[in-house]
Amino acid sequence: MKKALKTPTMKDIARITGVTQATVSYAINDSEYISETVKKRVLDTADELGYIPNLVARNLKKRTTNTIGIVVPDVMNSYYNEMVKYNEKITRELDYFTFICNTMHDADIEDWYIISLIQQKVAGVIICYGLTNRACYKKLYKHNIPFVAIDDEVSDEEGEAPCVLLNNIKGSFLVVQHFISLGIKKIAYCSEPLYNMALRDRYEGFKVAMKEFGLPIKDEMVYIAKEDNEYEKIELGYIATKEILAKGKPEGIFASTDQMAFGVIKRLNELKIKVPQDIAVIGYDNVPFSSVISPSLTTINQPIMTMCIQGTDTLFKVIRREEEIKRKITLEPSIVIRQSAP
């Protein structure tokens, strides 16, 4: 059990200052039961020694940590990393640390991370966009780790947990509605694999809306990717467009994520098909780039900041045992109209 050079501990400070280690602890933790003079002496030598508290020891003693885990499919995806950024900020401001858990929708990686987070004794976990491996929810629940799910619903059987939900059904409805308001009825749909509830709901919402407006859904106008391990999301949209155009002539393409929509537009641009004149395109997520691409992308905006604030807020309430919340919050999306479907 070799180890780095020793860093000063409370014991060292105690020895030098001529008090007990407990007294040092009081001083460091600014206890009210300690004289100013002793405190000053202790803190001065602590300073001199460059003392930095050992959180591992403190955590062991307190039987809890000031770390949380954030589980996310892919930090490289614009939509997901926005979530990471906001959450990191909120968490940091509460003096908590964040373990980043990038799962790539892989059930085994999810499992490894959840187990490891439990071992690390994290105070809580934020799960963004759902877990492929549903058994993981049970593990967290069983081991008493508070968690919130953002944009995914956790059933009571999997472990009661607060959720911040987005009305994805409504979002898809807004898309179809907008297409129709443009006089577009031949609408194609493309999506990455239906990994999580959000994607399933978007697809479901599309079907519901089409039905509601009395429009048929033709199989050849729907492209749901099987596996995307080999492709980037953008590439997926590109491929989807190829497939769709090979089989039919839509007037509008609804991509279930902006990333895919970028691929769609890329392909259409290459084919010199005019967007939106020949084919209009609508995405979903309103990632920063959607306003940069040309034509700029009409898309569905999600209140990500609000989702994070609500989610983190709820998580910390549970961590602090202020409430035993199982509340579900549902937020509403809105449509952002830009050039690709004006």
Next chain:
Amino acid sequence: MKKALKTPTMKDIARITGVTQATVSYAINDSEYISETVKKRVLDTADELGYIPNLVARNLKKRTTNTIGIVVPDVMNSYYNEMVKYNEKITRELDYFTFICNTMHDADIEDWYIISLIQQKVAGVIICYGLTNRACYKKLYKHNIPFVAIDDEVSDEEGEAPCVLLNNIKGSFLVVQHFISLGIKKIAYCSEPLYNMALRDRYEGFKVAMKEFGLPIKDEMVYIAKEDNEYEKIELGYIATKEILAKGKPEGIFASTDQMAFGVIKRLNELKIKVPQDIAVIGYDNVPFSSVISPSLTTINQPIMTMCIQGTDTLFKVIRREEEIKRKITLEPSIVIRQSAP
């Protein structure tokens, strides 16, 4: 000191199996000095109880942890988050955990994170794109936390550390060279604030190359943002373009990052200025979107994957005390020619 419900510990397993806690430890850690029969009994009850080792305790005992910190300016930036993703992957495969430290170039946040990482007793730190607060390097060094700097150089005075460097001077040279090969001599330069070595070197490289090719650098053709707290990078490029066009008529614009280049193109598109016919644009970083935007972006490619592998590899060598490395690795960039400057 309230606490969550108790989870089973080695002691519990010991009591139930009728052995000592030490024996349980042997079994769990697969020690060679334990009989198969006892080991099986122990592991079985461990399983039954759903035992999960407490890493906090283990870490305290071993006086080291299996966590590292990754310090990065902004996970929402495509260029930076690629680094996070690769590093997370490599680190996870080594059974290590990653604390994400998002600094937004803020010296205070950097300081908070570095101090906290020391408190958390991380095994090492990966610093991407440099720290604004140079004193932080000294702290890590003083507290004996191994670290590597990626795309930043750490002086010996700040604490000797291995670095993975990129030849940013060369990258800028390639840009200027390419402009000239296109017959473009009136080249404008725009950059976000010169936070780190990479950005300073790119600017420096631009000046050096211009000089080498005998071209003048006019003040009005250079836009270095002062502060960008209020703006997104893309917005910065947008603003920079306004400023530059107000003062002159460049034939080419060199943006020090792709993000800024996107803003440049956005503005030019709005003004119906044709890219590259009227003004050619070259970025830097080769982020995934650079191939998606239209016109697609000519840019400088950085071997990010290699940087991560080299960086992490070096860090873990130091962590394992295999070598006391202070080596500096320099990688070379290359130009990717696309439509914006064909």
Next chain:
DNA sequence: CTGTTAGCGCATTCAA
């Protein structure tokens, strides 16, 4: 106010 004491859960030395 300060010292004494007792662990937190685990790994590891030394005996047996």
Next chain:
DNA sequence: TTGAATGCGCTAACAG
């Protein structure tokens, strides 16, 4: 091979 004992560095009763 297993048990007993020790301590990692810290917090928090409790006693004085």
